[in-house]
Amino acid sequence: MSDLDLLASFLEIYRRGSLTAAAAALGVSQPAVSGQLARLEEQMDTVLFERSRRGALPTARAHDLARRVAAPLDQLRGALAQDADGQAHRGTVRLGAAGELTASRLIPALAPLAGGGLRLDITLGLAEDLLTALADGELDLVVSSVRPPSGRRGLAAVPFVDEEFVLVATPTTARSVDQDWLAEDPLAALAHLPIVAYSRELPIVRRYWRSEFGRRPPNPVSVIVPDLRAVLAAVVAGAGISVLPRYLADPALAAGSLELLHHTQIQPLNTLYLVTRSGPAPAPVALVQRQLHRQAETWGPL
Structure with missing residues (x-):
């Protein structure tokens, strides 16, 4: 040293x-x-x-x-x-991440590197599958919504950026909820509304309900689709309510096609991690890490 x-x-x-x-x-x-x-x-x-x-x-x-x-x-x-x-610009980085984040943030952030000669080979998928591929040597870097468990040796994770989650619905659906009841007992006031979910386990929705309302949602589920952009489209079309990262929901909120269904003093957050295999990172991977960290400083919570 x-x-x-x-x-x-x-x-x-x-x-x-x-x-x-x-x-x-x-x-x-x-x-x-x-x-x-x-x-x-x-x-x-x-x-x-x-x-x-x-x-x-x-x-x-x-x-x-x-x-x-x-x-x-x-x-x-x-x-x-x-x-x-x-x-590093003459190398290749095999990057794994969720499709929604890749399309909206990662591609714009990394495009200058690709324009400079770096080759990006991107795999889209769920965090657990991508972390397994990373551990098996099939990927070089993963943007993960979960920290690798301590039992999964050989991986190193550093915090990258926080996602901020919001509960959204169409204006028509939002007006159907009794506001006094919502303030007094939000779990009961929302229980009749169908949920649009990312997976059968309702991971994002379940986390929001437990954080804000103290238990998992009793609501019926209307649509299950493993792409948050499709979840957004289904909510906008009136299929139900859902919890989305603010960076995905903001354009629809600004346009008035969605409204916040529940307001909190502090929105629930989820930390995203940059995960690599342990040890010194190859120059192209380190270059991508630096670029993503620089961009994240300008984003704030997503």
């Missing part, structure tokens, strides 16, 4: 405000970043951050160190990234 590595980790913590966020940006584990910070503080014989519930708060020494090292480190990393990216 070089002094430059220690300083690079320090600068990520300083800029991002937490060890966890720095680890995600660097593509390493949080304990690894914590160990690097401890070694740097030992070398300098000082405390650089005060740990609190609000994250890692820089000390006066940290502010001084950041002022001295930020510009030189950024220049060095920029020069190295240009050389590495030139090599």
Whole structure:
């Protein structure tokens, strides 16, 4: 571990405000970043951050160190990234993700890399199937809606972006719900409305109901279709209600073809992960990871 590595980790913590966020940006584990910070503080014989519930708060020494090292480190990393990216653009990345996210966010984010020479071989599917393919060496990188279980060794996951979920219906359906009853007992007030679901297990809908209403939905199910874009189309057509990521529902909400059926102070979130096989990532895979992390910083919760 070089002094430059220690300083690079320090600068990520300083800029991002937490060890966890720095680890995600660097593509390493949080304990690894914590160990690097401890070694740097030992070398300098000082405390650089005060740990609190609000994250890692820089000390006066940290502010001084950041002022001295930020510009030189950024220049060095920029020069190295240009050389590495030139090599990486000549490679291939086998990416696995859900079709809806791929079409709406991943393709636009990665198109500049493909235009620069990188080849993308994309597989669409469910998270569990894609993680199995990754572990078997059939994929290089998976955008997963679930963190790989601890029993599945050989995979490394870092948080990527949060999805925000909303319960939606057509305006006609929304007006059919008694608002006083909805405020008093939402589970009962909504129980007569049919649900459009992504799968028979109702994973997204079930999570919303348990988070907001305390139990799984008692509602009848009208349509099951394994594509959230088709779920959206079915809800807009009046087949029932459903829970969708806000990034998919927003255009229909803005157009007035859908309405929020239930309002919460804090919308339920689900974290998406970038998952690779353990160990150093090949240059093309690292290039895609960096590009996706940069784009995610501009998105906010989806």
